[in-house]
Amino acid sequence: MEKSVFVFRNNTVERFFPPGYVYSGYDDISVIMEDADYYVWFYQSPVTSDTISAAEEIKAYADKFSFILSRIDDRKNVLALTMEPFYAVPMTEDDYGIKEAMAAYNQVLFDMEREHANVKVIDFSEFTSRYNASDLFDWKFYFISQMGLNPRLSKDFLAWWQEKLGSVALKRKKCLVLDLDNTLWGGVLGEDGISGIKIGGDYPGKAFLFFQKALLKLSHSGVILTVCSKNNEADVLEAWEKNPFMVLKREHFSAMRINWNDKASNIKELAAELNIGLDSFVFLDDNPTERELVRQMLPMVSVPDFPEQPYALPDFFKGLVQKYFKVYSITEEDKKKTEQYKANAARAQAQVSFTDFNEFLKSLDIRIRIEAANEFNIPRIAQMTQKTNQFNLTTRRYTDSDLRSFLEQGWQIWCISVADKFGDNGITGTIFVDGNRIDTLLLSCRILGKGIETAFVKKVLGILKESGIKEIVSEYIPTAKNAQVSDFYDRCGFTCAATLADGGKTYSIVLDGADLQVEPYYHIEVI
Amino acid sequence: MEEKILEIMKSVFGLETLDETCSQENCEKWDSMAQLNLAVELEMEFDMTLEPEEIGEMKTFSDVVRIVKSKMEA
Numbered sequence: 001m002e003k004s005v006f007v008f009r010n011n012t013v014e015r016f017f018p019p020g021y022v023y024s025g026y027d028d029i030s031v032i033m034e035d036a037d038y039y040v041w042f043y044q045s046p047v048t049s050d051t052i053s054a055a056e057e058i059k060a061y062a063d064k065f066s067f068i069l070s071r072i073d074d075r076k077n078v079l080a081l082t083m084e085p086f087y088a089v090p091m092t093e094d095d096y097g098i099k100e101a102m103a104a105y106n107q108v109l110f111d112m113e114r115e116h117a118n119v120k121v122i123d124f125s126e127f128t129s130r131y132n133a134s135d136l137f138d139w140k141f142y143f144i145s146q147m148g149l150n151p152r153l154s155k156d157f158l159a160w161w162q163e164k165l166g167s168v169a170l171k172r173k174k175c176l177v178l179d180l181d182n183t184l185w186g187g188v189l190g191e192d193g194i195s196g197i198k199i200g201g202d203y204p205g206k207a208f209l210f211f212q213k214a215l216l217k218l219s220h221s222g223v224i225l226t227v228c229s230k231n232n233e234a235d236v237l238e239a240w241e242k243n244p245f246m247v248l249k250r251e252h253f254s255a256m257r258i259n260w261n262d263k264a265s266n267i268k269e270l271a272a273e274l275n276i277g278l279d280s281f282v283f284l285d286d287n288p289t290e291r292e293l294v295r296q297m298l299p300m301v302s303v304p305d306f307p308e309q310p311y312a313l314p315d316f317f318k319g320l321v322q323k324y325f326k327v328y329s330i331t332e333e334d335k336k337k338t339e340q341y342k343a344n345a346a347r348a349q350a351q352v353s354f355t356d357f358n359e360f361l362k363s364l365d366i367r368i369r370i371e372a373a374n375e376f377n378i379p380r381i382a383q384m385t386q387k388t389n390q391f392n393l394t395t396r397r398y399t400d401s402d403l404r405s406f407l408e409q410g411w412q413i414w415c416i417s418v419a420d421k422f423g424d425n426g427i428t429g430t431i432f433v434d435g436n437r438i439d440t441l442l443l444s445c446r447i448l449g450k451g452i453e454t455a456f457v458k459k460v461l462g463i464l465k466e467s468g469i470k471e472i473v474s475e476y477i478p479t480a481k482n483a484q485v486s487d488f489y490d491r492c493g494f495t496c497a498a499t500l501a502d503g504g505k506t507y508s509i510v511l512d513g514a515d516l517q518v519e520p521y522y523h524i525e526v527i
Numbered sequence: 528m529e530e531k532i533l534e535i536m537k538s539v540f541g542l543e544t545l546d547e548t549c550s551q552e553n554c555e556k557w558d559s560m561a562q563l564n565l566a567v568e569l570e571m572e573f574d575m576t577l578e579p580e581e582i583g584e585m586k587t588f589s590d591v592v593r594i595v596k597s598k599m600e601a
């Protein structure tokens with residue numbers, strides 16, 4: 001469904017946004033479209049040769065922004081762009097009035113962002129810094145149509161804007177698959193040897209070192225790093241251990257395929273091992289043939305071109321983050337992700353040594369925490385509704401603001417955190433109950449395969465039963481990715497009331513007499 | 528060139544069909560914002576700069592063709 005968007009502006013900006021946006025009058029805050037899904041605040045620097053009045057005008061814009069915020073429904077997002085200089089304003093060299101006013105204005109935006117959960121500041125300098133002042137502003141179009149930004153830049157602006165919207169809605173990729181030779185270091189390990197490959201020291205080793213450090217930082221922000229390389233695994237392990245310049249080592253990769261099989265099959269295996277959809281993968285390889293193979297065999301994997309010159313790696317990295325991995329803010333869960341995926345690998349290995357599955361589950365010491373939604377976990381819960389595809393019964397995408405409004409309407413929202421002897425997976429699932437209807441139920445695939453999903457649902461049904469609810473209704477809405485849960489409610493003891501033409505199903509369960517027993521080896525705590 | 532200009536006008540006005548008789552008078556999509564967008568797209572397509580007076584004069588399809596041609600010959 002098209003979202004309706006209302007833009008506050010002081011110049012002509014219609015050309016820069018997608019069709020369908022609605023605009024305020026020029027510098028007019030008297031009318032606010034009430035039923036917009038979200039708002040954009042895009043005030044540009046005033047165009048005048050009088051720096052004192054310009055500075056005052058900028059100050060007034062900041063006051064207007066505060067005023068608008070007080071009048072907008074605080075469950076709706078407001079995306080505010082920073083103010084950037086468009087053209088050489090100062091008439092004399094010691095004239096900093098406008099610069100200071102802009103800095104103060106941007107500071108107000110950032111302060112508002114801290115104070116209001118629905119305000120997101122978008123750094124407009126990310127866009128303007130790509131251009132010279134003479135390209136950013138065009139006097140002719142300013143005089144004939146009050147364009148503050150050169151209309152010739154509209155296509156680029158629109159592409160940048162869509163990227164920003166994507167990062168606000170948290171649709172980033174999850175996993176980066178890395179080749180090794182000539183990708184993470186210069187040269188070929190099998191030919192040049194551990195000390196012959198180029199990492200650290202002089203160029204080009206310096207450039208690869210920069211790249212590895214940048215990737216390490218990226219993994220701290222929650223991106224999963226994996227390796228897919230045609231090499232002898234023993235050689236690589238030795239290089240990681242013995243080359244003193246190596247930044248990225250064994251422990252930074254959640255999984256790896258170092259062998260001579262084709263890379264498409266290897267990537268498919270990585271996806272299965274990590275339980276991440278292929279469309280969340282980005283593959284980096286210096287070899288164009290490998291890239292082409294993966295593009296053809298696995299079209300859902302993103303495969304950017306790789307720079308031919310090592311000195312181009314920093315720019316390449318910046319673009320990579322911009323395009324695939326930018327999120328608006330990083331949650332604590334994101335930061336722990338590498339650890340969690342690795343602990344899962346350890347769990348999978350432990351599983352092998354038990355023949356009785358219940359014995360295995362008992363040995364895991366599974367601790368489940370069911371917690372009602374609150375200010376601290378709302379961002380994480382909203383993020384899960386945006387990103388979870390496989391174990392997701394209805395795949396409804398919600399924002400922080402949606403959640404706050406549901407809670408106000410009396411919905412009950414819980415999230416689940418799971419820990420076991422191998423580590424803490426953090427918040428990995430949620431359920432939304434509106435009266436007696438389950439609106440949303442989803443779990444991260446990381447915690448599946450341990451019966452936690454049914455224990456969670458039964459426990460929640462128990463809570464609802466205690467609160468006096470007699471019957472619960474629910475539904476399954478099929479998507480391209482959630483076939484694995486098509487019979488989940490059947491498995492939980494619900495009765496299928498109807499099957500729809502598209503494969504969707506509706507369910508109900510009478511709580512009195514339903515089997516809500518949970519195995520005692522799940523240690524469940526309800527907060 | 529007429530073909531190209533028609534294409535640009537269709538895309539700027541968001542119309543499936545459009546012919547040589549198109550003018551500000553008979554085309555409701557041809558408003559002041561569309562006028563601006565048309566000018567920018569023409570400048571970028573034909574790599575030239577239109578003067579504000581010329582942009583103001585573009586009121587019909589034939590005006591546009593005449594003005595663009597005169598710029599290209601100059």
